[in-house]
Amino acid sequence: xxxxxxxxxxxxxxxxxxxxDAVKTDQAPLSLWADAWRKLRRRPMFIVSSLLILxxxxxxxxxxxxxxxxxxxxxxxxxxxxxxTSGHPLGFTLQGCDVYSRVIHGTQASLxxxxxxxLAVIIIGVTLGALAGYYGGWLDAVLxxxxxxxxxxxxxxxxxxxxxxxxxxxxxxxxxVVLTISLLxxxxxxxxxxxxxxxVRNADFVTAARSLGxxxxxxxxxxxxPNALAPVIVLATLELGVFIVLEAxxxxxxxxxxxxxxxxxxxISAANASIRTNPGILLYPAAALSITVLSFIMLGDxxxxxxxxxxxxx
Amino acid sequence: xxxxxxRRLLQxxxxxxxxxxxxxxMVFALPGDPIAALFGDRQPPQSxxxxxxxxxxxxxxxWVQYGIFLKNLFTFNLGVDFTQQPIAAALARAFxxxxxxxxxxxxxxxxxxxxxxxxxxxxxxxxxxxxxxxMSLVVIAVPTFVLGFVFQLVFGxxxxxxxxxxGANADWGNLILPxxxxxxxxxxxxxxxxxxxxxxxxxxxxxxxxxxxxLSRPRVVMAHILRNSLIPVVTYLGANLGGLMGGAIVxxxxxxxxxxxxxxFQAIQRSEGPTIVAIVSVLVLVFVVTNLLVDxxxxxxxxxxxxxx
Numbered sequence: 001x002x003x004x005x006x007x008x009x010x011x012x013x014x015x016x017x018x019x020x021d022a023v024k025t026d027q028a029p030l031s032l033w034a035d036a037w038r039k040l041r042r043r044p045m046f047i048v049s050s051l052l053i054l055x056x057x058x059x060x061x062x063x064x065x066x067x068x069x070x071x072x073x074x075x076x077x078x079x080x081x082x083x084x085t086s087g088h089p090l091g092f093t094l095q096g097c098d099v100y101s102r103v104i105h106g107t108q109a110s111l112x113x114x115x116x117x118x119l120a121v122i123i124i125g126v127t128l129g130a131l132a133g134y135y136g137g138w139l140d141a142v143l144x145x146x147x148x149x150x151x152x153x154x155x156x157x158x159x160x161x162x163x164x165x166x167x168x169x170x171x172x173x174x175x176x177v178v179l180t181i182s183l184l185x186x187x188x189x190x191x192x193x194x195x196x197x198x199x200v201r202n203a204d205f206v207t208a209a210r211s212l213g214x215x216x217x218x219x220x221x222x223x224x225x226p227n228a229l230a231p232v233i234v235l236a237t238l239e240l241g242v243f244i245v246l247e248a249x250x251x252x253x254x255x256x257x258x259x260x261x262x263x264x265x266x267x268i269s270a271a272n273a274s275i276r277t278n279p280g281i282l283l284y285p286a287a288a289l290s291i292t293v294l295s296f297i298m299l300g301d302x303x304x305x306x307x308x309x310x311x312x313x314x
Numbered sequence: 315x316x317x318x319x320x321r322r323l324l325q326x327x328x329x330x331x332x333x334x335x336x337x338x339x340m341v342f343a344l345p346g347d348p349i350a351a352l353f354g355d356r357q358p359p360q361s362x363x364x365x366x367x368x369x370x371x372x373x374x375x376x377w378v379q380y381g382i383f384l385k386n387l388f389t390f391n392l393g394v395d396f397t398q399q400p401i402a403a404a405l406a407r408a409f410x411x412x413x414x415x416x417x418x419x420x421x422x423x424x425x426x427x428x429x430x431x432x433x434x435x436x437x438x439x440x441x442x443x444x445x446x447x448x449m450s451l452v453v454i455a456v457p458t459f460v461l462g463f464v465f466q467l468v469f470g471x472x473x474x475x476x477x478x479x480x481g482a483n484a485d486w487g488n489l490i491l492p493x494x495x496x497x498x499x500x501x502x503x504x505x506x507x508x509x510x511x512x513x514x515x516x517x518x519x520x521x522x523x524x525x526x527x528x529l530s531r532p533r534v535v536m537a538h539i540l541r542n543s544l545i546p547v548v549t550y551l552g553a554n555l556g557g558l559m560g561g562a563i564v565x566x567x568x569x570x571x572x573x574x575x576x577x578x579f580q581a582i583q584r585s586e587g588p589t590i591v592a593i594v595s596v597l598v599l600v601f602v603v604t605n606l607l608v609d610x611x612x613x614x615x616x617x618x619x620x621x622x623x
Contacts, residue, residue, distance in 0.1 A: 148325070149332035152602050154557055156564075157594055160582050161337055164590070245457045249564060252459050253579065268460065279467055286460040294455035301451070 032230065036306040043306070049298035056292055060107040069101040071262055093271065093281050102267055103288050109263035110292060113177050114244040118236050120182035125189025126225075126232060132190065133197030134220045143194070147187040156249065158184045163255040172258040177250065181243050192235050196228035203227070230307040237300035241293040248289055264289040318613055326602055333598045334387075334591075338380055341587045383591070392592040395581070401592045404577060409596075411484045412566070412573035416558040418489055419497035424551055427501045431508025431547075432540060438513040447509075450502035458561060462495045462568040479570040492569040496561055500554050507550055511543035518542070545616055552608030559597055 040046045059066055084091045089100050132140040150158075162168060162180045200206065201224050209219045250256030251265025259266055264285040271282035367373045371382050386392060392401040434443040469491060470478030476491040515521065516539060524538045525531075563575035570576075574593060581589035 145328060145332070148329045149336060152329050152333045152598055152605075153336070153594075154559070154561075154597070154601065156561065157578075157597060160563070160578070161340055161590060161594060164582055165340055241455065248457055249459060253564070253567070255582070268463075272463070275463055275467055276471060282460075282463055286456075286463075290452075290456045290460065293457070294451060297451055297455055 046302040052295035117181040129190035129193030133194035241296035418493035423497035423501040427504025435509040435512025
């Protein structure tokens with residue numbers, strides 16, 4: 001068979017491949033997380049904040065490494081509001097306790113309230129939000145109304161009411177504070193997760209998984225949810241800081257942690273009495289609290305920038 | 315627009331009922347007797363307990379109690395607190411003070427937040443921008459009560475620029491210090507929101523058109539960039555007015571401002587159920603209504619919203 005028509009196809013070497021066209025086939029394409037991690041490693045804000053958080057975690061877990069002074073046992077009223085002496089670099093509180101030791105030992109309460117509340121909020125919020133966003137229907141409608149109700153209640157107001165319930169007032173501990181915070185804060189996490197799951201639930205890779213025989217629930221857990229986690233992680237990091245402030249505020253108002261638990265909020269509240277005579281007693285725990293919150297907020301900010309697809313294109 | 319207003323109004327009803335029901339249930343129906351809390355360790359005669367229970371309708375079934383409470387709320391008949399003072403009168407005295415404080419804080423955070431945000435957004439990535447951003451993070455990280463004490467100490471006691479506490483006669487002048495403290499945290503959010511919005515709109519097509527047709531830089535910034543950037547900021551400010559009322563609890567306590575927050579805090583420390591529920595319900599009502607107004611304003615500013623759905 002002879003063909004009398006010419007096929008005008010340009011030869012390959014006429015349009016040479018440029019460097020930008022090259023596809024690196026020898027390495028796997030970067031996932032969202034790997035890409036974000038690569039970008040994070042170069043951000044000074046990320047490095048500084050994670051080092052600070054690492055230090056804070058060490059202080060919280062092993063306070064004995066940083067001070068050998070017992071925070072409560074050696075309190076002597078003779079030392080009341082005394083200035084720094086050798087072995088006691090930050091002076092003494094009104095009750096004659098060592099300020100430095102109390103700041104070090106108070107780390108544990110603040111961090112554990114923050115971390116436990118965020119974990120609880122993630123568990124409740126992500127579960128309900130993902131189910132509502134993925135399945136829709138009555139669960140979605142109920143959740144939306146419930147969310148509206150909680151949003152109409154400013155969080156401090158709600159916390160003040162909840163902590164006054166007899167059940168909470170009589171058993172005040174780290175756990176009641178965690179419960180109070182997570183009861184009030186989960187709707188926001190649920191709302192964020194719901195939005196993120198709705199965005200990916202009709203994506204091609206979810207449809208593909210379903211057509212390969214993955215069950216509907218399996219597709220949610222294995223395919224939709226992992227791709228909707230970015231905003232959840234950002235919110236969780238930011239909320240850690242917010243919850244630590246909330247705990248301190250509640251303790252300061254006298255409805256948070258019991259005074260038997262050493263925490264920065266309680267110490268700031270107690271230092272209120274000596275603010276005009278020796279403001280340092282108030283300022284040191286306040287500084288510790290602010291630095292902790294600042295490092296979590298900085299971390300959240302850096303993670304958000306790294307996970308934001310808009311900034312990825314640059 | 316009328317349809318949108320109607321739909322939005324209908325949405326308010328379940329939210330308000332749900333919130334008040336939640337608070338009412340938590341205070342009155344959960345285990346623990348609000349009347350017993352009144353007497354502390356002393357056991358009062360049974361006749362006194364019964365009279366008090368009847369006075370606060372605690373002898374009725376829960377739903378009847380809640381119904382009576384709603385009816386009273388809408389007729390502003392809030393009853394008396396445990397010292398026999400009418401709650402409505404106390405609220406009427408305290409509310410203007412808190413409203414004054416919240417409005418003053420709102421003005422401070424709006425003016426400074428938008429001004430700093432616009433300048434930072436126009437110079438994104440420059441020294442001013444990064445300085446302002448880091449400062450805003452620091453402001454967000456320092457809790458309000460710490461800021462309150464530091465400002466009270468520095469400006470009130472050491473420098474003597476303002477009175478450290480407000481006391482009984484609150485006016486615009488002596489509320490400045492608490493208003494700055496109350497507004498500072500949201501100031502940082504307003505700033506960041508304005509900055510993000512401005513820097514995003516700066517590269518919009520209509521801005522390039524405005525510049526290309528020869529408008530001066532101030533005119534492009536004021537009339538084109540700023541106007542379009544302000545929509546999310548206005549929403550945030552409006553939604554925040556209610557939040558300021560809640561945040562006032564801490565600020566009012568530190569500066570001894572005779573406002574609603576102070577009243578609420580006292581009521582909570584005395585475990586006065588009826589007062590707590592009345593104040594929280596009124597605050598929630600204010601919060602819901604301001605949110606409603608902001609949504610309507612938003613729909614009016616941005617037609618896409620009211621035609622959506």
